[in-house]
Amino acid sequence: MxxxxxxxxxxxxxxxxxxxxxxxxxxxxxxxxxxxxxxxxxxxxxxxxxxxxxxxxxxxxxxxxxxxxxxxxxxxxxxxxxxxxxxxxxxxxxxxxxxxxxxxxxxxxxxxxxxxxxxxxxxxxxxxxLIGGQLVYPCQSEDWQLDRRRKAELLQLVSDIAMRPSHQLSLSIDLGGMLVLAGNAEGLDAFERAVPPLQDRFPMRLANHAAFHTELxxxxxxxxxxxxxxxxxxxxxxxxxxxxxxxxxxxxxxxxxxxxxxxxxxxxxxxxxxxxxxxxxxxxxxxxxxxxxxxxxxxxxxxxxxxxxxxxxxxxxxxxxxxxxxxxxxxxxxxxxxxxxxxx
Missing domain, CATH: 3.40.366.10 (Malonyl-Coenzyme A Acyl Carrier Protein, domain 2)
Incomplete structure (x- = not known):
């Protein structure tokens, strides 16, 4: 069969x-x-x-x-x-x-x-x-319930950071319950400072990853x-x-x-x-x-x-x-x- x-x-x-x-x-x-x-x-x-x-x-x-x-x-x-x-x-x-x-x-x-x-x-x-970098941050609960309001807030934060002078940041990959974000050092640093750490590992920078899937x-x-x-x-x-x-x-x-x-x-x-x-x-x-x-x-x-x-x-x-x-x-x-x- x-x-x-x-x-x-x-x-x-x-x-x-x-x-x-x-x-x-x-x-x-x-x-x-x-x-x-x-x-x-x-x-x-x-x-x-x-x-x-x-x-x-x-x-x-x-x-x-x-x-x-x-x-x-x-x-x-x-x-x-x-x-x-x-x-x-x-x-x-x-x-x-x-x-x-x-x-x-x-x-x-x-x-x-x-x-x-x-x-x-x-x-x-x-x-x-090797232009820019990537990080990962969750937008769901640990039992895999997508928090749509939180996801929208995070994407708004990304947009706000990208409006700052010399800051580049945008969504790279929508990955199930995770957001993969990409940008330059200033943009990634600003996001990391703005969000609470979760599960002892997020936000997580990805080694040797560039700002994939962005205009960079x-x-x-x-x-x-x-x-x-x-x-x-x-x-x-x-x-x-x-x-x-x-x-x-x-x-x-x-x-x-x-x-x-x-x-x-x-x-x-x-x-x-x-x-x-x-x-x-x-x-x-x-x-x-x-x-x-x-x-x-x-x-x-x-x-x-x-x-x-x-x-x-x-x-x-x-x-x-x-x-x-x-x-x-x-x-x-x-x-x-x-x-x-x-x-x-």
């Missing part, structure tokens, strides 16, 4: 210490794929993906760099996408932030090698420019368009849901518009991952939401996005955990037990 699924591709911050060795652990049979990526890195004088994955030690300063994290995450996720069980029918593909590039490859709009070129190039450009990234977007040709792109074979919640239906959009959205719009405008997940649920009604590895950190944001629309009666953290224990609806391939449910 076929199981329908929406495939969700991860963004930055998902290849951490626990993920070191992910490729060798799960994808020793994908040698041809990984070797092709290694050859592309070798050609530009970069350390190979295989060598990075096989290192003895994980270093935050190294492995959070855009030119290191991005290719590792891409290789892990695209290999996972190719390892799904035969009874899984992918009805749509989406991703979080950098995960949009992976989604393009998983949906067939980019070949695996073209997708790697896009990710590796954008990861390099982001690291070279316009130079990076322009450089990406200059280096990455439309010829890399083709028509998607599966429906894609982008960072606005818009569905790209196979055959309904031009390659030029997909290229321009990918290397302009989504680089410089906020990414609404929450909306993408909710559209996936409401428009495709899948049996499963499968999150490609590495890591498992995106599972919470997916679950929180579903709770916000009371998907199949999921009205909070407790209801979601009960459902997961009985009949999982969100499956993270970075979790060995969950991976076994959906992989070959």
């Amino acid at each position: 076929t199981r329908t699924a929406v495939l969700i591709c991860p963004g930055r911050g998902t290849y951490n210490k626990a993920e070191l060795g992910y490729l060798s652990r799960y994808h020793s049979k994908k040698q041809a794929l990984i070797s092709a990526f290694d050859a592309m890195r070798d050609a530009t004088g970069q350390e190979s993906v295989s060598a990075l994955d096989a290192a003895d030690r994980y270093s935050v300063s190294k492995y959070t760099r855009g030119d290191v994290a991005s290719p590792l995450i891409y290789a892990s996720a695209i290999a996972d996408a190719q390892s799904l069980a035969e009874d899984i029918d992918i009805v749509a593909v989406t991703g979080n932030s950098m995960g949009w590039y992976i989604a393009l490859a998983a949906a067939g709009a980019l070949s695996p090698q073209a997708g790697f070129e896009v990710v590796n190039t954008m990861g390099q450009l982001m690291q070279q420019h 990234q316009a130079p990076v977007a322009a450089a990406g368009r200059a280096r990455l040709s439309q010829s890399l792109f083709g028509p998607a074979k599966k429906p894609l849901i982008d960072g606005r919640g818009q569905i790209w239906w196979p055959g309904a959009d031009t390659v030029e518009s997909l290229w321009r959205y990918t290397l302009n719009t989504q680089v410089v405008e906020p990414y609404d991952f929450t909306r993408a997940v909710q559209v996936a649920a409401q428009e495709f009604a899948p049996d499963l939401f499968i999150i490609a590895g590495p890591g498992t950190t995106l599972g919470g944001a997916v679950a929180q996005s579903l709770v916000q629309i009371n998907w199949q009666g999921l009205d909070g953290k407790a209801a979601f955990k009960t459902r997961q224990a009985q009949d999982p609806v969100v499956v993270a391939m970075g979790d060995p037990a969950q991976r076994a449910l959906v992989s070959r």
Whole structure:
């Protein structure tokens, strides 16, 4: 019996210490794929993906760099996408932030090698420019009830800070029950001073992250368009849901518009991952939401996005955990037990 699924591709911050060795652990049979990526890195004088994955030690300063994290995450996720069980029918593909590039490859709009070129190039450009930074702050209760008034207040605070001279701050990613904010040092510092600390970790700065999905990234977007040709792109074979919640239906959009959205719009405008997940649920009604590895950190944001629309009666953290224990609806391939449910 076929199981329908929406495939969700991860963004930055998902290849951490626990993920070191992910490729060798799960994808020793994908040698041809990984070797092709290694050859592309070798050609530009970069350390190979295989060598990075096989290192003895994980270093935050190294492995959070855009030119290191991005290719590792891409290789892990695209290999996972190719390892799904035969009874899984992918009805749509989406991703979080950098995960949009992976989604393009998983949906067939980019070949695996073209997708790697896009990710590796954008990861390099982001690291070279490293404009601004990001932080994360919650807008929900600990039982996953979205506080809409508080969310509005926080976004108003962001807008107010951005009006100050030399302060730049804006929404970067709407991430389930979290707001990812991005801006320059003055803007981020002002927000941190204005909000109370929560759960002993928020507001949380993200290491080696630039001000993704804001106008600060316009130079990076322009450089990406200059280096990455439309010829890399083709028509998607599966429906894609982008960072606005818009569905790209196979055959309904031009390659030029997909290229321009990918290397302009989504680089410089906020990414609404929450909306993408909710559209996936409401428009495709899948049996499963499968999150490609590495890591498992995106599972919470997916679950929180579903709770916000009371998907199949999921009205909070407790209801979601009960459902997961009985009949999982969100499956993270970075979790060995969950991976076994959906992989070959």
